[in-house]
Amino acid sequence: MEKTIASISTPLGKGAISIVRMSGEKALEIAFKVFNAKKLTIENIEPRKMYLGNFELEKGFFEKCLMVYFKSPNSYTGEDLIEFQIHGGILITQKILKKCLDEGAVLAEAGEFSKRAFLNGKISLNEAESIIDIIESESESELKSSLTLSKGDLSLKIENLQNSITELLAKIEVTLDYPEEDFDEDVRETIKKEIGDIKKQIEKLINDSRNAKYIKHGINVAIVGRTNVGKSSLLNALLGENKAIVTDIEGTTRDSIEGSFFHNGIKINLIDTAGIREAVDEVEKIGIKKSKEILDKSDIVMFVVDGTKRLSDSDLKILNLSKKKPYICVVNKTDKSRAVEKLENEIEISAVFNKNIDELKNKIFDIIIKEEINFNNIIVTNERQLQELSNALKNIREIENAEAEVLEVIAMLIKNLWTTLGKITGNTENENIINLIFSKFCLGK
Ligand SMILES: Nc1nc2c(ncn2[C@@H]2O[C@H](COP(=O)(O)OP(=O)(O)OP(=O)(O)O)[C@@H](O)[C@H]2O)c(=O)[nH]1
Numbered sequence: 112m113e114k115t116i117a118s119i120s121t122p123l124g125k126g127a128i129s130i131v132r133m134s135g136e137k138a139l140e141i142a143f144k145v146f147n148a149k150k151l152t153i154e155n156i157e158p159r160k161m162y163l164g165n166f167e168l169e170k171g172f173f174e175k176c177l178m179v180y181f182k183s184p185n186s187y188t189g190e191d192l193i194e195f196q197i198h199g200g201i202l203i204t205q206k207i208l209k210k211c212l213d214e215g216a217v218l219a220e221a222g223e224f225s226k227r228a229f230l231n232g233k234i235s236l237n238e239a240e241s242i243i244d245i246i247e248s249e250s251e252s253e254l255k256s257s258l259t260l261s262k263g264d265l266s267l268k269i270e271n272l273q274n275s276i277t278e279l280l281a282k283i284e285v286t287l288d289y290p291e292e293d294f295d296e297d298v299r300e301t302i303k304k305e306i307g308d309i310k311k312q313i314e315k316l317i318n319d320s321r322n323a324k325y326i327k328h329g330i331n332v333a334i335v336g337r338t339n340v341g342k343s344s345l346l347n348a349l350l351g352e353n354k355a356i357v358t359d360i361e362g363t364t365r366d367s368i369e370g371s372f373f374h375n376g377i378k379i380n381l382i383d384t385a386g387i388r389e390a391v392d393e394v395e396k397i398g399i400k401k402s403k404e405i406l407d408k409s410d411i412v413m414f415v416v417d418g419t420k421r422l423s424d425s426d427l428k429i430l431n432l433s434k435k436k437p438y439i440c441v442v443n444k445t446d447k448s449r450a451v452e453k454l455e456n457e458i459e460i461s462a463v464f465n466k467n468i469d470e471l472k473n474k475i476f477d478i479i480i481k482e483e484i485n486f487n488n489i490i491v492t493n494e495r496q497l498q499e500l501s502n503a504l505k506n507i508r509e510i511e512n513a514e515a516e517v518l519e520v521i522a523m524l525i526k527n528l529w530t531t532l533g534k535i536t537g538n539t540e541n542e543n544i545i546n547l548i549f550s551k552f553c554l555g556k
C-alpha cells in the first residue's frame with residue numbers, strides 16, 4: 112500500500128490562506144482524527160464540498176479551518192485527497208501539517224503529488240515535469256517578488272528612522288542654542304527614549320530577516336564534543352536512522368557527516384563532527400581547528416558530553432568555543448548514573464534509548480524561532496544591508512555608553528548612526544540638512 116502523504120501546498124508565509132494537502136488511502140481516516148464539523152462523518156461526507164470545522168491542534172486547542180474531500184479517482188493524484196484551507200499564520204499551518212504527520216501521514220517529497228498523478232494516469236510525464244518546474248519556479252519567484260515588494264517598505268522604514276534621528280539632532284541643537292536654560296536633563300531623557308525605540312525597531316528588522324532565512328535554508332546545527340561522547344549516536348537518534356557509524360572506539364567519525372530532518376515544518380541541518388581527542392596534543396589541535404570551522408558556519412551548537420564522566424580540559428575548551436554561538440549542552444548517556452557537573456543550558460538525554468530527543472528538537476527550534484514568523488514583515492535579504500543594520504546596533508551601543516559625555520559628543524555619535532542607516536538605502540539626500548544642523552554645533556571649534 113502506498114503511504115499517505117501530506118505537505119503544505121502553498122508557498123510558506125505568503126498570502127492570507129494556506130493549504131495543507133493529504134493524499135492516499137488513509138487521507139480521509141486521518142482527516143477525521145483531527146477535524147470535526149457538525150454532524151459530519153466519514154459515511155456522510157460528500158466529495159468536492161467545503162466543510163467549515165475545527166482542527167484539533169493539541170488536546171483541547173482548536174483552530175477553525177475548511178476541509179474539502181476529493182474521492183479517488185476524481186482527484187488531482189487519483190487517490191483519496193484532502194485539502195485543509197487555513198486562515199492562520201505560518202506556525203498554525205505547520206502545526207496542522209505536523210498533526211497530520213503525527214496521525215500517520217508522511218511528509219511528501221518535492222513533486223510527489225504530481226508523481227502520483229502521473230503514476231495513476233491522471234497526467235502525462237511531460238505534464239508532470241512541467242508542473243514540477245512551475246511549482247519550483249513559482250514558489251521561488253513568489254518568494255522573490257514578496258521580497259522585492261518589501262524592499263520598498265525597507266526604504267520607507269529606514270527613511271522614517273533617519274527622520275526621527277534628524278528630529279532628535281534638531282532638539283539637541285536647540286538645547287545647545289540656549290545653554291542658559293536647563294534643557295540638558297530633558298534632552299538626555301529624550302535621547303535615551305528615542306534611541307531605545309530605534310534600537311528595538313532595528314533589532315526587529317534583523318530578527319525577522321534571520322527567521323526568513325531559516326524558513327528558506329533551514330537551521331544549521333553543529334554537533335561537537337570529545338570522542339566517544341555519543342555525537343554520532345545523537346545524530347542518528349535525531350534523524351531516526353542509522354546514518355553515522357557508532358562504535359566504542361575513539362575517533363570513529365573521521366570526517367563530518369551531515370543529515371537533515373524537519374521539525375515544525377522547518378528544516379534542521381545537522382553536522383556531526385569528528386570528536387576531539389583527549390591529551391594527544393597535535394591531534395587535539397587539529398580536531399579543535401576543524402570543529403571551529405564547522406562551528407563558524409552553524410547557527411546553533413550542540414556541545415555533547417558523556418554524562419558518566421567529569422568534565423575534562425578538552426571538554427572545557429570545546430565548551431568555550433561553543434559559547435560563540437547560541438549553544439545547548441547535551442548531557443548524554445543519562446541512562447547510566449551521572450557524574451558530570453551541572454552545566455548551563457543543559458538537557459539530559461540518552462541517544463541510545465531515545466530519551467528527551469523530542470525535547471531537544473523543540474529546544475533547537477525555540478532558540479532560533481523565538482516568535483511567530485510573518486512574511487508580511489519587512490525582510491532584509493541582502494547580506495550587506497544586514498551588516499549595516501548590525502553596524503547601526505554598534506553605533507547605538509556607543510551612544511548608550513556615552514551617556515555621561517557632553518551633548519556634542521553624543522550628537523556626533525547619533526550622526527554616525529544616521530549615516531550608517533543611510534548606507535542601507537543609499538539615501539544621503541538629507542545629508543545637507545544634517546550637515547546644516549551639525550554646523551551649528553561647537554564641534555571642532
Ligand atoms: N549507555 C549509553 N551509551 C551510549 C549512548 N550514546 C552513545 N553511547 C555509546 O558511546 C559509544 C560512542 O558513541 P558514538 O556515537 O560513536 O560517539 P562519537 O561521539 O560519535 O565518537 P567519535 O566519532 O569517536 O568522536 C558507543 O559505544 C555508543 O553505543 C547513550 O545514550 N547511552
Ligand SMILES: [Mg+2]
Nearest residue numbers: 342343363364
Ligand atoms: Mg562519531
